[in-house]
Amino acid sequence: xxxxxxxxxxxxxxxxxxxxxxxxxxxxxxxxxxxxxxxxxxxxxxxxxxxxxxxxxxxxxxxxxxxxxxxxxxxxxxxxxxxxxxxxxxxxxxxxxxxxxxxxxxxxxxxxxxxxxxxxxxxxxxxxxxxxxxxxxxxxxxxxxxxxxxxxxxxxxxxxxxxxxxxxxxxxxxxxxxxxxxxxxxxxxxxxxxxxxxx
Amino acid sequence: xxxxxxxxxxxxxxxxxxxxxxxxxxxxxxxxxxxxxxxxxxxxxxxxxxxxxxxxxxxxxxxxxxxxxxxxxxxxxxxxxxxxxxxxxxxxxxxxxxxxxxxxxxxxxxxxxxxxxxxxxxxxxxxxxxxxxxxxxxxxxxxxxxxxxxxxxxxxxxxxxxxxxxxxxxxxxxxxxxxxxxxxxxxxxxxxxxxxxxx
Amino acid sequence: xxxxxxxxxxxxxxxxxxxxxxxxxxxxxxxxxxxxxxxxxxxxxxxxxxxxxxxxxxxxxxxxxxxxxxxxxxxxxxxxxxxxxxxxxxxxxxxxxxxxxxxxxxxxxxxxxxxxxxxxxxxxxxxxxxxxxxxxxxxxxxxxxxxxxxxxxxxxxxxxxxxxxxxxxxxxxxxxxxxxxxxxxxxxxxxxxxxxxxx
Numbered sequence: 001x002x003x004x005x006x007x008x009x010x011x012x013x014x015x016x017x018x019x020x021x022x023x024x025x026x027x028x029x030x031x032x033x034x035x036x037x038x039x040x041x042x043x044x045x046x047x048x049x050x051x052x053x054x055x056x057x058x059x060x061x062x063x064x065x066x067x068x069x070x071x072x073x074x075x076x077x078x079x080x081x082x083x084x085x086x087x088x089x090x091x092x093x094x095x096x097x098x099x100x101x102x103x104x105x106x107x108x109x110x111x112x113x114x115x116x117x118x119x120x121x122x123x124x125x126x127x128x129x130x131x132x133x134x135x136x137x138x139x140x141x142x143x144x145x146x147x148x149x150x151x152x153x154x155x156x157x158x159x160x161x162x163x164x165x166x167x168x169x170x171x172x173x174x175x176x177x178x179x180x181x182x183x184x185x186x187x188x189x190x191x192x193x194x195x196x197x198x199x
Numbered sequence: 200x201x202x203x204x205x206x207x208x209x210x211x212x213x214x215x216x217x218x219x220x221x222x223x224x225x226x227x228x229x230x231x232x233x234x235x236x237x238x239x240x241x242x243x244x245x246x247x248x249x250x251x252x253x254x255x256x257x258x259x260x261x262x263x264x265x266x267x268x269x270x271x272x273x274x275x276x277x278x279x280x281x282x283x284x285x286x287x288x289x290x291x292x293x294x295x296x297x298x299x300x301x302x303x304x305x306x307x308x309x310x311x312x313x314x315x316x317x318x319x320x321x322x323x324x325x326x327x328x329x330x331x332x333x334x335x336x337x338x339x340x341x342x343x344x345x346x347x348x349x350x351x352x353x354x355x356x357x358x359x360x361x362x363x364x365x366x367x368x369x370x371x372x373x374x375x376x377x378x379x380x381x382x383x384x385x386x387x388x389x390x391x392x393x394x395x396x397x398x
Numbered sequence: 399x400x401x402x403x404x405x406x407x408x409x410x411x412x413x414x415x416x417x418x419x420x421x422x423x424x425x426x427x428x429x430x431x432x433x434x435x436x437x438x439x440x441x442x443x444x445x446x447x448x449x450x451x452x453x454x455x456x457x458x459x460x461x462x463x464x465x466x467x468x469x470x471x472x473x474x475x476x477x478x479x480x481x482x483x484x485x486x487x488x489x490x491x492x493x494x495x496x497x498x499x500x501x502x503x504x505x506x507x508x509x510x511x512x513x514x515x516x517x518x519x520x521x522x523x524x525x526x527x528x529x530x531x532x533x534x535x536x537x538x539x540x541x542x543x544x545x546x547x548x549x550x551x552x553x554x555x556x557x558x559x560x561x562x563x564x565x566x567x568x569x570x571x572x573x574x575x576x577x578x579x580x581x582x583x584x585x586x587x588x589x590x591x592x593x594x595x596x597x
Contacts, residue, residue: 021528030488035495042503042521049514076495090229097234097275105241116248123241130220289427296433296474304440315447322440329419 001174006048009181013041016189023196032076033192040188043069047177054113060165060173066180067107073188075099080195081150084143085135098131110166121167125158142198153187200373205247208380212240215388222395231275232391239387242268246376253312259364259372265379266306272387274298279394283345284337297330309365320366324357341397352386399572404446407579411439414587421594430474431590438586441467445575452509458563458571464578465505471586473497478593479548482541483533496529508564519565523556540596551585
C-alpha cells in the first residue's frame, strides 16, 4: 500500500512537472509551479526508497524527509501566495523564514520518537499560527480564494501529523501517507493550476 | 548543571521570542529580533535533548548543533548590523556568506574530535577575521556602539571554543555552555533591545 | 594517490582564495570568485579527511560531500554567469534553484549504492539540461565564451560521474577525483580569472 502511494506520487508529480514546465516556459519570472512539482517528485522517490525513516514502537515507519522537502517547496508556494496578497520585501522574507521554521521543527517532531517531539510540535504550531495569521490579515478581493485555500489545504497537514504515527498514532502509516498525497495534489498541483488561471 | 543551563536558555529565549514578537508586531520590515530568539529557542530544546553531540576522550559532551543554528541566527543579526553600517546589496550578500562559512566550519571543527579540527578552526577564524574587518572598516557615528559590541560580543565565542572541550579542554562542558548562554543573552537579546531603541 | 589529489586541491584553492581575495578587495559587489575558492578549500579538507564517504562493492570510495559543496559554489558561479548573460531577478532565482537541484540530486545519486541511484541521476540530468538550455538560449557577444565554457567545463562533470565508481565504475576513485580536480581548477579558478579580465 505504501509503495502504491509513493509510486502514484512519483508518476503524478513527474507529469505535473512536465505540464508546469511547458505552460510556464514563455512566462517571465520564476516558474515556481514547476520547481515545486519537480522537488516533490524527488521527495517521493526518496520516500519510495524508504531509507530516510524511523520506526515507531508500534512498528509504523515515519518518512521524516517529507518535512525537509516541504521547507523548500512551501517557501516557493509562499512566494506566489505573497505576490497575490501584495506582500513583498522584508515582510515576505519574514514569512519565508517562518515557513522554513514550521517545516524544520515539523521535521524535528517527525524524526523524534520520544515525548520531546511534542515540544517541537508545539513550537512548529506556534510558528504556523503566526505565519497564517499574518497571511490572512492581508485582505483583498483577488486573494479571497487563497485565504480559504490556505486555511483548509495547509491546516490539514498538522492535523494529519497529529493523528498519524508521528503523533497519537490513531491511523497507520499507509493511510497517513495517502492523506498527505491527496493534500500534496491539492496544495501543489490544483493550487498552482488555479494560480496560473488567475495570474 | 548542563540541564539547568539549557532549561534556562529555553525559558529565556521563549520569553524573549514573545517580547520581540509583540514589540515588532506593527513595524514594517523583517522582525529579525523575534526570528533570532525563536530559532535560538529551538536550538536550546535540541541541546537539552542532548542527542546531537559527540563525546571527547575526556568524557565531555560537545553540542555541535549550536553552530548550525548560529549559521541561521547570526546571518539574521548581520542583516541588522549591516543596515546600521549602511552596507547593502552585493556587499551584504558577501557578509552573509562569510558569516555562514564561519559558523559552518565552526560546526565542522566542533563535530570533529581528531586533530584535523584545527584546520577547520583556522579556516573558520580566517573567515571570521575577514568578516569582522569588513564590518568594522565602515565607520559612522550611529554604529560606533555596534563595532564595540561585535568586537567584544562575537569575538569571545571563538575564545570559549578554544578553551572548551572543542579546543584545548581547559574548561568543562558545563562551564562552556554557561558562557555560551551568557554570550547568547548578550548578543541576541540585549543587542536586539538596544537595536530597537536606536532604530 | 587520492591523498595527493586532495592535498593538491587544498593547496591550490588556498592559494586561489588569497589571490581572489586580494584582487577583489576594492571592487564593490560580491567577491564570488573568492567565496567559491574558499568553499572549495573547505570541501577538499573534508574529502582529504575521508569520513564523508560510502564504499562501493568494488571497494572504491565515493566522496559524496563534493556535490553538496557544488550546491553552494555553483550557485555562486551561476550568479556571475547570469550577470554576463544579462539574466536577473526572478529568472536568475529560477536558475539558482535549478543549479541547487542538479547538485542535490547529484549528491543523492552519489551517496546511493543501489540501482535507485539511476533515478536520481536521471532527475539530476533533466534539471541540468533545463538549466543549460536556458542559459545558452540567451545569446550576446560578451558571453559567447561563457557558453562554450559551460558546455565543455560543466558537462564533463556528469560524464565523469557516469564512468566513475558513482556510475558504471569504468575508472577508479583516484582517477575520478583527479579529473574532478582538473575540472574544479578549470571551472572555479581559470573561469574566474577570465571573468575578472572581461568585467
